[in-house]
Amino acid sequence: MTTLAERLTIAIARAKLTKAELARRVGISPPSVNGWFTGKAKFLRGENLLAAAKALGVDESWLATGKGPMESKRGIGVQEPQPDQVISPVLETETPPGYVRFDLFEGAAGMGIGVVNQDYPEVVRTIEVAEWEVRKKLGFLPKPGRLQLITGRGPSMRPKLEDGDIIWIDTACNYFDGDDFYLINVGGETQIKMLQRRGDGLYVCSINPDFPTYRSQEDEVVVLGKALMHAGLRRF
Numbered sequence: 001m002t003t004l005a006e007r008l009t010i011a012i013a014r015a016k017l018t019k020a021e022l023a024r025r026v027g028i029s030p031p032s033v034n035g036w037f038t039g040k041a042k043f044l045r046g047e048n049l050l051a052a053a054k055a056l057g058v059d060e061s062w063l064a065t066g067k068g069p070m071e072s073k074r075g076i077g078v079q080e081p082q083p084d085q086v087i088s089p090v091l092e093t094e095t096p097p098g099y100v101r102f103d104l105f106e107g108a109a110g111m112g113i114g115v116v117n118q119d120y121p122e123v124v125r126t127i128e129v130a131e132w133e134v135r136k137k138l139g140f141l142p143k144p145g146r147l148q149l150i151t152g153r154g155p156s157m158r159p160k161l162e163d164g165d166i167i168w169i170d171t172a173c174n175y176f177d178g179d180d181f182y183l184i185n186v187g188g189e190t191q192i193k194m195l196q197r198r199g200d201g202l203y204v205c206s207i208n209p210d211f212p213t214y215r216s217q218e219d220e221v222v223v224l225g226k227a228l229m230h231a232g233l234r235r236f
Contacts, residue, residue: 003039003042004036004039004041004042004043004044004063005036005037005038005039007058007062007063007066008036008037008052008056008063009037010070011056011057011058011063011070012056014056014057014058015055015056015057017055017056019033019034019037020033022052022055022056025051025054025055026048026051026052026055027051027125027126028048028103028104029103029104029144029145029148030145031145031146031148031171032103032104032105032148036052040185040224042188043064044063044064045064047125048104049063049064053072054072057071057072058070058071058072059071059072060072096128098130098131098132099128099129099130099131100128100129100130100131100134100141100142100144100147101126101127101128101144102126102127102128102129102147102148102149102168103125103126103145103148103149104124104125104126104148104149104150105148105149105150105169105171105183105224105225124149124151124166125149126149127149137229138228138229142170142172145171146170146171146172147168147169147170147171147228148168148169148171148225149166149167149168149169150166150167150169150183150192151164151165151166151167152164152165152166152167152192152230155208155210155211156193156206156207156208156210156211157192157193157206157207157208158207158208159207160181160207160230161192161207161230161232162232162234164232164233165230165231165232166230166231166232167183167192167227167228167229167230168227168228168229168230169183169224169225169226169227169228170225170226170227170228171224171225172225173223173225173226174223174224174225175223176195176197176202176218176223177226178197179194179195179196179197180194180195180226180227181193181194181195181226181227182194182195182223182224182225182226182227183223183224183225183226183227184204184221184222184223184224185221185222185224186204186216186220186221186222187220190224191204192227193205193206194206194207195221195223196213198215200215201215201216201217201218202215202216202218202221203215203216204216204221
């Protein structure tokens, strides 16, 4: 098939799974899986690709590219865990009362030319934050699945964002909501950038002066969410 969404539609019908069950088996939020089927995600890679292919019983290469045989030699379903495998309790239990869970937004966000084409492992896949802390930082308590995590990759947003920083994305804001930092898709590439409205149009801006600001046609910029906060593993 020509698109990821088409291949997933065929595979999930063949496996007789719901999207919610696929999300559970992959270990991500249902809104992220819905994005696969709507075309928001153009490709899968890394652990999400392997987990989705295993759950659907299809070949990883076919699911990623549409090339080669569809059927996996393993068959449909998740393999039984080996005795020495450790299953994370985060994915096996519900979020405790009083906490908000943030799951992974599919894929990484580029902060530099060509960086997202490399297959980086995700820095953080899920976190649980106390509701009172979320209210203090954001001023509101989001519904489950609204805020998601994404790893920024590349140098174009330094020093505001460093390569490998974790950004909280408000997926409910899928439109330009004033000059701010956004998760956007331009030309098929997902990026963290600042959007600014100027007199002659909408501009895509980097913080690093080595990366030029440019004006873009508004129909070329797809807003996937607003960047609210960021955190990184940095040395003192």
